[in-house]
């Protein structure tokens with residue numbers, strides 16, 4: 672099937688940048704959120720980002736104008752969903768809320784529409800049944816910042832059809848992303864499993880006094896060629912998110928090794944959540 676219209680649910684950090692990526696890919700895109708202020712904040716951020724792209728000579732004025740024209744915002748889910756060929760859900764990471772959204776989408780979207788979740792912790796099989804069309808449900812997992820990071824993990828559940836995988840793969844390619852196919856649902860998929868292993872080692876090294884967080888980050892950047900060190904990255908992702916991912920993984924695996932690291936628990940309890948709260952492992956202005 673040909674996808675022309677995309678609905679992105681959730682105007683948070685991920686949803687707004689996924690929506691802009693879709694619009695830049697030439698798709699008619701609706702960004703939906705029940706919060707009007709969240710939609711307004713998303714629009715402002717995307718307009719500022721567009722202006723800076725033009726100022727840096729990375730995109731032309733025409734490119735950003737046509738993307739911003741293709742991108743509309745909507746607070747009512749039913750009217751936002753009526754013409755969608757593909758829905759990318761990037762709402763809050765709560766199973767009860769996602770189940771409710773997928774059940775509603777099963778009723779209000781066209782029969783052919785594909786329903787994808789951007790969740791990093793909830794595999795699509797958890798919401799597929801609620802939608803009533805499990806063959807057209809999968810994860811499409813983008814990375815933060817979604818306008819920059821190339822990878823999109825496409826995770827199929829046991830019922831996801833080949834046609835669905837092919838259609839979302841084509842969309843990811845048109846967004847100039849690099850799709851990778853995860854054939855089996857597994858906690859953390861590919862990237863978060865690898866990132867979790869690196870983070871755990873970095874946290875253990877810091878906790879045992881082997882090196883400072885600054886030197887561990889410097890090592891990751893200058894010895895391993897990572898764009899950011901693990902502590903810088905955790906601060907960017909949000910320590911509450913790191914904590915939540917670990918807890919969700921533990922809930923699936925029942926393996927105590929997957930529990931949130933004590934240093935993360937300590938930071939979250941102190942309200943030090945990373946860049947968003949002004950302090951995490953590092954202070955921010």
Ligand code: CAA
Nearest residue numbers: 727729791813814815816818819820863898899904908912
């Ligand atoms: N939004 C949009 N664009 C952004 C951005 C943001 N928040 N942050 C940086 N950029 C853009 C900049 O505009 C710049 O663009 P140009 O080079 O085209 O002008 C480019 O990214 C590089 O930015 P900077 O020069 O400011 O800084 P940098 O070179 O250090 O790059 C970075 C910043 C792209 C974030 C880079 O450090 C990086 O790739 N870090 C690793 C990010 C990562 O690992 N993300 C995955 C997180 S895990 C996840 O998302 C999964 C999950 O489930 C939690």
